[in-house]
Amino acid sequence: MGTSLGEGVYRVKCECMGLRNTSLSALLLSLLFLFIILLFHSAAALAAQDEAYGVVTNVVSGDTFDVTMEKADYRVVYTVERIHLADVESPDTKTAAGSSARDFTFAVLLNKRVYLDIDDTSDRGRDSLGRLVCVAYLTGIYGQPLSEPNFNRMLVDSGHGSLKNATDNEFNPSDWYSRGNSKTSSEPLQGLQKDLLPSLQDSAGKELDRAAKEGWDWLKGQIAAQFTLMLKL
Secondary structure (H helix, E strand, O other): OHHHHHHHHHHHHHHHHHHHHHHHHHHHHHHHHHHHHHHHHHHHHHHHHOOEEEEEEEEEEOOEEEEEEEEOOOOOOOOEEEEEEOOEEOOOOOOHHHHHHHHHHHHHHOOOEEEEEEOOOOHHHEOOOOOEEEEEEOEOOOOOEOOOOOHHHHHHHOOOOEEOOOOOOOOOHHHHHOOOOHHHOOOHHHHHHHHHHHHHHHHHHHHHHHHHHHHHHHHHHHHHHHHHHHHHO
8 A cells, every 4th residue: 555655646747747847837937038028129119219319408498409429320410419309299388388388398308419310201391490209218227218208298297398299200199198097007018017927927837726626536436445345355
């Protein structure tokens, strides 16, 4: 009986370990897939934010300012470029609201580095006044662009600008204005992080629980069979 029980226990352990390794392998592969998606998404987002950057040296209005360029792409032709925020409009500076909007942009951006995602569809990325049409991003402590919130959104959230979805540029303000909103927090990649990972962990846990239950049921059956055999002797 000792030998049979020992073999049974060993068999249960092997079966449980096999199922456990299979479940963990599936979990690890799924996590690797999730990581690759997030990595490519981050790289693509960074590439757009990093098309050009420089230091804000003059503020014209809430939605318009000058940048002394530090990194430029083919659309940047001057050392100092005038930037107009895409799909955002501030009040005229001749009004009290416009003056306040300019003060806000001055306080936040002057002498600060900004990263620029320049419009790809308009002529050389410029509007009819020759200004570069951009989504602007602030700079983090390590000099990296901060993806959220961009300054276009900050201007709107502060009450110093309003959304204006221009159809002559590549940008759609709903792409960046909805981010961070509690009503739309389940963006595709956020959903992967929020929903996929727990479900994978739960699935793996259930698989291990099922394996343990099957192993225990098999072991109980073996013990009962051995006792029945002993009673007949």
